[in-house]
Amino acid sequence: MQTMTLSQTCVIAILQAIAVVIFIFVVVPLTTFAERKVIGYVQDRLGTTRVAGGRTGLTGALNRGMWSLGKVPVFSILRGLPVFIGDIIKLLVKEDIIPDKADRAIFMVAPAVSMIASVVVFAAISFYPGALFTFPRFVPIVGGLPFAGFLTDMNVGLLFILGVASVGVYGIVLGAWASNSKFPLLGGLRSAAQIVSYEVPLTLSLMVPVVLAGSLNFNEMTRRVATGMPIWAVPLLFVGFFIYFTCGFAETNRVPFDMPEAENELVAGFHTEYSGMRFGFFYLAEYINMIVASALASAFFLGGPFLLPFGLQSFVPASTPIIGGPSIIWYLLKIFFLLFTFIWVRATIPRYRYDQIMAIAWKYLIPFTLVDLVLAAAIRFTMP
């Protein structure tokens, strides 16, 4: 690889950052749309099939257009897709209300904290361990240089992710406190207790691939966990995946662990007093956290850009065509499947009681994860 000048590095870094941000802000609205459709299908409904509005004007044209597209079987699933544009417009233009007795500064900062903490995590997530493509020669500054599938290649990438992701709870707690209202406050307190509890099994279950791979670098870990595992490590990674994913539900405040925004008890939980785009930030942060949890789970347990999950890729020679090498498509497919699972579980399992949630974390998940971790350490001891 030729050495890059500073300006070339900056331009490529900015382009990569823009690509990642576009990825986030394309996937998040699509996930909200998928949520409507999937929950609809699970309940034998069709989900959203049209935009609100009459038969005339822009919405009418959209409705008629999507309806005529819907005759093709594939497009019939996408009918109602324009709704997500309406969602975004609604969030942007709704009136932004700040309560009189709220702590204005903290009230305004809290959604930003939540949002930033979830977006910054993508700095350390690697979508592909190498160059996605090389810029052609005629491109002005960066011609002939590779466009990597990751933003940074930190040697403590996982620590960075865990550290930044846990800042997100400050957004919730600060927003809840600054609202100066009892329902947000209760929601925020529950959220703090829940997230602090679930950080422990979450981090411990991520220690299993860390111990097995012997590295904290994202690319390094993904590669070693996927391709360099003995057969004994497969069940450990399998169990670790389910523990991590369960904790992921709690960390992202999704059903069945959506204690902070228990609708029937706490109005809307920590964002009761929020409206407009400030509420939108909390809303987006939840979905971005879902993407982060899915990305980490698929990278460290499901083999990341390699096809086979749970380290089974180690038994496929790297020279096999198509399934032997890494590909960004496998990684994105895994992320989308896990996002689908988030919605699928939401449509299936009712919310747990508060003491049950705490019991799951402290009485079951933590001991189980510790056993898993000790076994992983034993396997690491026998590995060359």
Next chain:
Amino acid sequence: MNKYLKTLIPVDIAKGLALTGKHFMRVFTTANRRKVPLHVVSEYPEVPATVQPRFRGRLTMLKDEQGEVKCVCCLACEKICPTQVITIESGKKEGRKTRLPLRYDFEMERCIFCEFCVESCGFDAIILNHQFELAAYNREDFSIGMLGRSQNMFELTPVGQFSHAIRPEAKKD
């Protein structure tokens, strides 16, 4: 120990996910491909909504094979109607043994859809059909008879005409 194992291996959650997954795949794969849909809702204005067989909609008169109304003006329906919404003016026609209605007026505004008229009819000449789109803008549109366009009991209701017009099968005609 058994209880502990049961908690650790979430069989019940797997069962629930399997059930919802089955329903998801069933509707997802057949949403717009089957003639008889597996989902329980219909995309109403574009796809006609189905109603139960016993549904009681708007009163209409049945016709025989020659296209003549079966009604013989016995006035049984007019007499039994609890809200007196039916008014019949009987008349004669060449070549027909029985009388036939010149006017058969039905004030849907006051109708309670009790179906007594249909039960009392000895000639199976009237039914309450399956039209449910009964809303209208004017009170006059609820006075339904044998003539006219929007008040004609043999035609679709005004809303029914609207939702029929936007259906794909209407464009073929």
